[in-house]
Amino acid sequence: MARRRRRRPWYRRRGYRLARTAVLTVLLVVVGIRVSERREPPAGTVASAPGSPEASDVRAGVTASDDAGTDTRGEGAGTDTREENAGPAADARPGAEARPDPVAGPGPEAVTPTPTPPPSPSRPAPSAKARNGPAPPRTLPRSRATRLVIPYVGIDAPLIDLRLDSERRLPAPPEDEPDVAGWYADGPSPGEQGTAIAVGHLDTNTGPAVFGGLGELKRGKRVEVRRADGRAAVYSVDAIKSYEKDKFPNREVYGARKRPELRLITCGGNYDRRTGYSGNVVVFAHLVATREPSKAAEKR
Secondary structure, eight states: OOOOOOOOOGGGSHHHHHHHHHHHHHHHHHHHHHHHHHHSOOTTOOOOOTTSTTTSOOOOOOOOOOOGGGOSSSSOOSOOOOOTTOOTTOOOSGGGGGSOOOOSSOOOOOOOOOOOOOOOTTSOOOOHHHHHOSOOOOOOOOOOEEEEEEGGGTEEEEEEEEOOOTTSOOOOSOTTOTTOEEEETTSOOTTSSEEEEEEOOOBOSSSBOTTTTGGGOOTTOEEEEEETTSOEEEEEEEEEEEEEGGGOOHHHHHOOOSSEEEEEEEEEEEEETTTEEEEEEEEEEEEEEEEOOOHHHHHO
C-alpha cells in the first residue's frame, strides 16, 4: 500500500511567503517616504541659525562720521571714520540725517493679545498706566541747544552749533575753547525725535577738556541738555562704549531712531603724538523727561 503524502501547513506554503514579503516591502517603502517628508523643509524656506544674518535684527539708520576731531593734540580737528562693510560709494558722514536708509530687516512679528480675566471683586481693576508702565515723555518742538549738564562727572558746559565742513565732516569745537562742547545743529535739537549728537574734546596739552570724564559715566545717570526756549531735555545713560576708528559702527551710533536719543562722542583708545587717538568713546542715552521753563527764568 502506497504511503500517503502529508500536506504542508498554510504558513509554510510558497504563496503565503510571497504575499508576506510583498506586504512588508510596501510597508517599508511607505514609512520611508513619510519619514523623509518630515525631515525635509517645505520648498522655498530657509532655516536660519541663531546669530546668522537672516535671523539677526538689522538696525536701520543713516551713516555719519565719528568725532575724530576731538583730539586737540593731533594734526587735524575734523572727523574722519569709515563705514562698516561699506562700498566705495558709501557716505560715512552725518549729513544724511534727513535721508535715513530703509529698514534692512522685517518688522516685529504680530502678537495676538491674550484676553485679560476680569478682576476679582476684592481688588480694583488696574489702571492703564499700571498695565502699560509710565507713559513716554513727550517730544519737544525745535529749539537750539545751549548748555550741557552732567552732574555725575561734573560737566556744566555751554554748547555751540556745529555744522558740516566743506568735506561734509563734522568738526570739533575750536581748539582754543576746550571747555565748550559742540551740538550738531542740523540734527535733532534737545528732546526732538531722532538721534542727537554732541561732541567735545577729551583733553589738551595742559590737562583734561570738557569731556575728560565722559568715560566715567555709568548706566542710569542723567544728562540734561538746556534749550534756548528755556525748556530742558533729560536723558538717561544706556551704555558707554569704546571703538577703534577703523571699526566704528556708524549705523549703531548715528542711525535714526523712533524715540529721542542722544550720543556724546569724544576721543578714546591709545594716543600717538603723530596720529592722535586711535578710537572714540561714545555715550548712548535716551530721553526720559522734559522740563518746562521755571517761573524765575520766565520773569527774567
